[in-house]
Amino acid sequence: MQTKDMTTGSPAGLILRFALPLMLGNVFQQFYTFVDTMVVGQALGVKALAALGAAEWLTFLMFGLVQGLVQGFSLVMARQFGAGDDKGLKKAVAGAVWLSLGAAVLFTALGQLMLRPVLLLLRTPAEIIDLTLIYLRILYASLPVAFAYNLLAALLRALGNSKTPLQAMTLSSFCNIALDLLFVFGFGWGIQGAAAATVLAQLLAACFCFVKLRGSGLFSLGNKEYYPDRDVIKEQLKLGLPMGLQNMITAMGGLIVQSVINGFGVLFIAGYTAANKLYGLLEIAASSYGYAMSTYSGQNMGAARYDRIGKGLRAANLIGAATALLMSAIMVFFGKPVLGCFLTGDSVTVEGAMRIGYHFLLVLAVFFPFLYILYVTRSCIQGMGNSLLPMISSIVQLVMRTGCALLLPALIGESGVFYGEVCAWLGADLLLAFSYFYCMKKLRTAAGPAEI
Structure with missing residues (x-):
């Protein structure tokens, strides 16, 4: 099995080489949600497209929680791998497996119970609420699968292997596209077919x-050596819960914005x-650089190479800013043709939805x-082991996003919700800049200036 120290x-070369396979994998992952939406929009019309939109933040609420929890668990794995502690790595894997199993059962049950009341609370339009509900019920029933994939991919990334998740996501993306076309166009299963795919x-x-990891010796959970360790479990929960809550906080902000958008009607939701x-799709590179930076800083913390963390952060931010400018150009120059791939119907409906969507892209x-x-x-x-301050930054996002969404439409109209993002x-960003310098100051105090 391939790993990477x-x-x-x-730092720049390591982060880029680690991020690029992740980026390609995430492109494929986002591409098949892109195709889901395009197939639904073209085959089933604006109402079905709006139903997917109404489901978007509820999907992120639960699956973002899963991803955050597992990413937190994997930071302990990355630290043990960076320190060369094989026994500690096995205990971290065991802890992540048992925690994921318990959370999968709990979240699946809670998710099914909360869906309809939450959709009603969000003022989901009556003409699309049933479509949204059936789509979400199928996705929420698959939470154990989501935990399994995210845990296995996170373990591979913690070991410095970003190529296997790329291969997995490439394979599944092509499978998803083929099943989308078969289930929606071929079998006529509608929005249920897109969810099943x-x-x-x-x-x-x-x-x-799992097949790639099977021979690694990390999943012999029947052996006492692999039973979860209480201290490891506590450390994984300490990191995983704030990261899961961070994504939930982001989702809560999105849900409040969604409730405002739902009040503007089906056409606005579709655009x-x-x-x-x-x-x-254009955000993918950002999350990929983030995963690379998390593993990079986690491994260097484990190896006590604190001096490399700042160098890596500067390199990653420069690479990220340059990439973002390219993505901005794509939104400006290719936004309208891409939006046209999702919208079908009479010219007035398509033109109205297009205008709304393109305005949002220009703001972004x-x-x-x-x-x-x-x-x-x-x-x-x-990656440095502090998940509390990043969680607080998500609270800042929540306050800013929801405050703008609730206040600005009264001042500048419906487009005010775009500026909340x-x-x-x-x-x-402002809070995270202060947080980073605070964490580095603590490291200097603990380790001595010579080591930073």
């Missing part, structure tokens, strides 16, 4: 990662949803570098 060598594709990705799909494009800086800096701090980035 990130405690020696050029996503679940089956993620199951394939999980199986692929906003179409723009969000392109936004999600101006401020996009700040989003990339947010991902990189937050992940660096998490960029205000959330700016507020979080």
Whole structure:
């Protein structure tokens, strides 16, 4: 099994080489959600597209929680791997497996119970609420699969292996696209078919990662050596819970914004949803640099190479800002053609939704570098073992996003909700900058200036 030591060598080169396979894998992952939305929009019309949009933040609420928890668990694995502690690594894997099993059962049950009441609370339009509900019920039933894939991929990344998750996601993406076309166009299963295709594709990705890890010796959970250690469990919960809550806080802000958007009607939801799909695709590089930075700083913390963390952060932020400017250009120059891929119907409906979506893209494009800086800096701090300050930055995002969404439409109209997104980035960036310097100051105090 391939691993990668990130405690020696050029920080910029290591981060780029680690991030690029992740980026490609995430492109494929986002691409099949892109295709889901495109197939639904073209085959089933604006109402079905709006139903997917109404489901988006509820999907992120639960699956973001899963991803955050597992990412927190994996930081302990990265630290043990960086320190060369094989026994500690096995205990960290065992703890992550048992924690994931328990959380999967709990979240699946809670998710099914909360869906309809929450959709009603969010003022989901009556003409799309049933479509949204059935789509979400299928996805929430697949939470054990989501835990399995995210845990296996996070373990591989903690060991410095970002290529296997890329291969898994590439395979599952093509599978998802084929199943989308078969289930929606071929079998006529509608929005249920799109949900089923996503679940089956993620199951394939999980199986692929497990096969690659099967011979690693990290999953012999019947042996007493692999039983979870109480101290390891506590450390994983200490890191995982704030990171999961961080994503939940982000989702809560999104849900409040979604409730405002739902009040603007199906046409606005459809345009906003179409723009969000392109936004999600162009955000991928940011999350990939974030994963790379998290593993990089985690391994260097484990190896006590504190001097390399700052160098890595500066390199990653420069790479991220340059990438963000390219993504901004794509939104400006190619936004309208991409939006047209999702929208079908009479010319007045399509033109109205297009206008809404493109306005949103222009607002995002101006401020996009700040989003990339947010991902990189937050992940660096998490990799250093502090998940509380990044969680607080998510609270700042929540306050900024929801405050703007609730107040600005009264002042400048419906488009006011667009500015909540960029205000959330700016507020979080400011807090994260102070947080990073605070964490580095603590390291200097503990380790001595010569080691930083």
